[in-house]
Amino acid sequence: MSTAEIDQLARLLAKLPGLGARSSRRAVLALLKRRETLGEPLVRALREAFDKVRACGVCGNLDSIDPCGICASQRRDRQTILVCEEVEDLWAMERAQSYGGLYHVLGGKLSAIDAVGPEDLGIDRLMARIQADDVKEVILALGATVDGQTTAHYIAERLAGLAVNVSRLGHGVPVGGELNYLDEGTLQAALRARQKLTL
């Protein structure tokens, strides 16, 4: 590296998910080579995003308005809330274009080992929403990890006394997937969650 500025930029970029030391150096080079068309617009876009984008006070989504566009929309099913771990999970659901309800982003998973408790995940806020907004169904879209499943159990426990249906996403064979390539845990989950074939 030729200068401290370039070093510093590469080190910062290397902290981003998905970028290692080599790819961050390539990114720095691309930004400096394409200063006008890429570097400067990126700086402006970053500044604008930092100034305007905030976490939604209702669901935890990121947006430039609060409540976010999804929470403010009257076209969405307001009696169904899908609970997910991170904003990127919300984005994934939106890309699928098959869910029309509201969201609640926890921002993590329960983990006594990592000192993440219910108060860190805004679960009381979720409970308050469910009761205040007459929610009929809560869909737990949490990862099939130890902590993800404990979190799902926890929320289901908390909702046990309320008149609300609690469901979770199915675990099993991905669409377009071949059984041969699935691991044993996924196959076992798929077998347990088998469904009657209706013709």
Place this chain on the structure above:
Amino acid sequence: MATFAVNRADLTQPGIQANRSSPIAIRQMRLRDFRNYRRLDIETDSRPIILTGDNGAGKTNLLEAISLLAPGRGIRRASLSELTREGGHTWAVTATIASGKELVGVTTGRRSDSERRLIEIEGVATRSQSELAAFMGATWLTPAQDRLFMDSPAARRRFLDRLVLAIDNGHARRVASYERTLRERVLLLRQARPDPHWLRAIEQRLAEEGIAIAAARRELVQALDGVLAGAPSGDSAPMSPFPAAHLALEGGVDAMLESMPAVRAEALLIEQLADARQADSLQGGTSHGPHRSDLRVIDAESGREATACSTGRQKSLLLGIVLAEARLRADRQGQLPIILLDEVVAHLDERRRIQLFDYLVALGAQTWLTGTDEPNFAPLKGAAQFFHVQDAVLIRR
């Protein structure tokens, strides 16, 4: 990393023909900077392999290299850095393994820039060790296991879980998940006022995973008990010359599974965990679950507990269990695992030694035996491949 060129013509040789319980066998193996080996290249066939040499020559290291080609952490459960030769940063074990009708090239090792063990099958990196189970399996007996019956229940559970893992790929994930959830519960109980909903969620997870673990162990113990009692096997495997042992699981969850369906056992375990919160909080542990179980081994001939038997008898019982496990895997998976017996022969009298050799040859498993004294293996002359190990160099006899 390089893999061996695979000679497909080898498949027509006797000993690796596919049958219901064809033996898995190392055909070629290459070590680079592994333990005390700088470089080693060895070719073997399906017959037993005898490694003799002084203590510290590198015999057990060779067995460890083979054990790392199967799922798990190998015979010593060593860290990646421990496996690196002194002064080195990387190591590699590459092998061509005959498995059923195929020859498969496998490499495992460590790259200098990674803390994860690299595994390549036919030159393609794999993310999961469990993929090795499709064509490679090994079982072993090492001097560290000699005191298994006198050791702690935790050591016996580890031994048992290794046997379960060999026939149930999901077991390792279940045990890891259960142990993490146990730690979560202990940490939560340490809090002044733990969230009862959180505790209940954790206890539900513990019960689900715990009963699944206990059921998998129970299934394995019953199957092994059947093989040890001489139950008819799926093929014409020879009868083990070692004393028959009766195996049983002892523990609260194991007793529950004896008398009720798993769903009820799960519900009961949830209740027990909830009732024990105060006591567990004081003790800093969890008083119910499969982590409290123990494996009991009884000498079927005398009816005595293994712990009350002589050291030699204990070794014979243990050897009988390991060989029974190999047969069980052959029945279940259609392939005989590689058997690694480290310093086993020195503890057996001449009659038992000859019986063991006859049995291993009749069983047809590729067995690797180590010992300091070559004369102890004399009855295998002509029926086995002999190597002398000296300062990490192998000399074929």
